Amino acid sequence: MSATASPYTSLLHLPHRPFGPRRPRLTRPRCLASLAPASSGASPENEDHLIQTLCAHGRLARAAALLQGLPAPTQRTYESLLLAAARAGDTALAAAVHRRLEADPVFRSDPFLSTRLIDAYAALSALPAARQVFDEAPVKNIFVWNAMLKALALADHGEEALACLADMGRLGVPVDSYSYAHGLKACIAASASHGPASARVREMHAHAIRRGYGLHTHVATTLIDCYAKLGMVGYAERVFTSMPDRNLVSWSAMIGCYAKNERPGDAIQIFQEMMASDADLVPNSITIVSVLHACAGVNALGQGKVLHAYILRRGFDSLVSVLNALMAMYMKCGCLEIGRYIFNWIGRRRNVVSWNSLISGYGMHGFGRESIQVFEEMIQEGISPSIITFISVLGACSHAGLVEQGKKLFESMVDYNVTPRAEHYACMVDLLGRAGRLDEAVELIQSMRIQPSPQVWGSLLGACRIHGHVEYAEMACSHLFDLEPQNAGNYVLLADIYARAKLQNQVDVLKELLEEHALEKVPGCSWIEVKKKLYSFASVDKNPQVEELQALIGEFVTQMKNEGYVPDTGSVLYDIEEEEKERILLGHSEKLAVAFGLINTGSGEVIRITKNLRLCEDCHSVTKFISKFTDREIVVRDVNRFHHFRNGVCSCRDYW
DNA sequence: GTAGGGTTAG
Known part of the structure; x- marks a missing residue:
């Protein structure tokens, strides 16, 4: 084979490994009824214990009532109550504990509980309350500062978080790895009025290096993520390469960086490297989601199926986020029906992301009416459409040429409070x-x-x-x-x-x-997966096999000319002879990939091709003809959508 | 006793 075999085909042979850390053994649920007598006339220690147990079982009303009668709650009791309040979304309980704490002479100034209070209020999106706890905390150790920083950064209050960090510097509070991690997040969240985010991140990166935190695993991992979000892949790579210790999260961040920044091949390759490097690195659901995204990016259906099997083996099919990514992968690899099947299988657990994914799936396959129908079903189920829902459904209208329906949907956006x-x-x-x-x-x-x-x-x-x-x-x-x-x-x-x-x-x-401007246009490139290996073609390739493939295409073209086909030489911008223009058209990567597929796959097999640009007119007509002449189904995914060629007709009905 | 990575579109 002259085409380049991809370096990441060995994904098919995911090493078998023990499935990572075992699930923590659940503590035996204690029978609450049997503990109940303890509350009447019990010692304070038992009451503390009871509150903690009630909290662990989500019986918050009872726990709160008990707190009232307790003369001196322990630190552990306060903590349990605050954690439970945060988990249950019970702001009133958090506030009640807060009041009780303020009146407690022992724990009033306990920095540990201040941290827990800030955490709880932050989880309950009660940022002003968190801020108040922080401002009034009598003892502010590094944990308290970091809790405040985290609360602000995660709530996208970037400016405030950066101001908090500046206060630390001003007051001489030494920052640690946590402060850097949260501070970096704040750099992304802060508005453009504070200068470009890229400059802020680089500045904080430099600061961390000066203080000896530049290579700290958590700081470096956060740096990778920040650079990924800013599209600064080279910076992320440099951080990743320089890290002395990388854990699963560091690798996942780097995989995600490539996947997010349109470098799916690199994402899969580095995933391979991770699997080969250390047997203790067992991919988790988050790693898998990124790799699925990458598989979708290169149309690597066979590899995606391997991940599907892995997901089932690890039990990740209980996670909606994983199933959403799996569904998107199948649809982007041309398997609309499997995507629909997974959507149905998710059942009542489906969320707005699942809906959006199905809507866009139908859209990119040219099924505009079905896409709109799914949108309507979604509305009937009472799901609020998001910004992305409308991008998806409008895109579907566009692919299918449904102008009036699209206009109606666009006008309806305000009714759903989407600007x-x-x-x-x-x-x-x-x-x-x-x-x-x-x-x-x-x-x-x-x-x-x-x-x-x-x-x-x-x-x-x-x-x-x-x-x-x-x-x-x-x-x-x-x-x-x-x-x-x-x-x-x-x-x-x-x-x-x-x-x-x-x-x-x-x-x-x-x-x-x-x-x-020293600009070069992106060279056209096409991929094909044959026997679960990926082969890529670029029109600039000059090897003997390509000439053989071109010769095969040439034969088809000769046949087509007899049926009235005229090569679309108008698209060739070079000022050259007509004959030479035709030769250039013959070398288009998509045609080479089709020819390669014809030679190397069985007669009943579907030929699946991916192209990095929009399919050109000439390749479109030639592929239509080949599908009829050879009686083969050819599915081409271009940068915008799918084309299903069958018996001389394309599913896009020449509208793309 | 704090923490780091993820789902949908173009």
Whole structure:
């Protein structure tokens, strides 16, 4: 095989391992009834014990009543009550314990209980109360400070958290690894008015290094996560590589970093490395979710199935988050029905994420009506649609060309208290634009009361390419070149539009612009999984096997020409002979992957291909023809959606 | 006796 076998195919052979730490043995539930007599005329120690037991069993009303009559609760009793109140969402109980503590001469100034109080109020989203405890705490040790920092950072009160950290510095309180971890989270949460988050994180990173905390496992892991969230993958890699000790969380953070930042191949590869490096590192549900996301990213169905088996072996199928990720993986790998099956299997445990996933699944497969139907079912079940629900369902309308339904849904957003964001406008511009209603799309953009994002203009540009509208394309680009000057795709799209309008001079100008900015367009690349191994193709590859594949395609093309097919050479921007243009078209990665699939799979097998860009016109027609000529089903996932080719017809009905 | 990583879209 000349195609490059992926380095991560050995995922198929997940090492068998003991299933990690055993579940903690449950303490034998004590019979509460048998303890009851202790409350009448019992010693205070027994009463303390009883309150703790009641707390552990969630019988808070009874525990609270007992607290009233207790002359001197122990520290452990206060703690149990606060933990139970937080767990049960019982703010009133937390407040009652708080009042009781304030009147307790022994524990009034106990920093440990101040920490627990702050934790409890934070868990109950009662931040002002947490703040009050902190401000009034007579003894503020590092635990109390860190509890406050954590409460602020996790509640996304970034500015306040950073101010808290600054106070520590001012008062000479020595910060520790916990302070850095929470402080870094605060850097992400703080608003842009405090400067760019990336600068804040780097500054705190430097600070941690100076104090000798830069390589601390928790601090470094948090750093990886922060850099991941900011898209600074290189920084995350450097931190990860330099760590002397990595645990499962550090590895999972790095896997998640790649998965989030569109580097699914690297995510799977580093997962492999983790599995090979240390037998004690047993993936947990969070690791699995990230790797599933990565499998979906590279369309690695076979590998995803291995993870599915692993999930069943480890019992992770009890976690809705894992099932949601599994369902999304199947649908993104072309298996819509399995996704639906898992959704049904989740049953009543399904949440808004499960619904969104199914809605977008139908959408990317071109089933707009089904997607809307699922949306309606969701509403009937009383689930509140989220921002993402609308992005998903509007996207589905766009893929299926359901303009009127999409407009209705867009207008209905306010009824569900979801304010349209730029993303929703981008969906609408796409919907209208694809359908050829460019004037309406432009009117919509002009009516926006928020700043149109690059995605909005990008949708318009994409629609102009489909409908050959030079004027609006120039309008979109006047914004895009300003908003994202480094995005080569915009220049290439505009050049394509000019080329089709036979404006060669303008094409040349754009090419010069590209060179001036030292920009290169993303090279087209396609993957295919054959016998559970991934093979990738790029049109720039120059090896003998590729010529063989091209020759096979060439044969099909000759047949097609007899049936009236004309190669779409208009998309080739180089100023070269027609024949040469046709040769370039033959080398498109998607065609190579199809040919490879034809040669290397059995006649009844579905050929599944992934492409990193939008499927080009020419590849689309050729693939349609091949599906008919060879009687094979071919499923192609491009950057936006799925195309199911069968018997010369594509599921997108040539609308994409 | 504090803590670090995750689900859905484009």
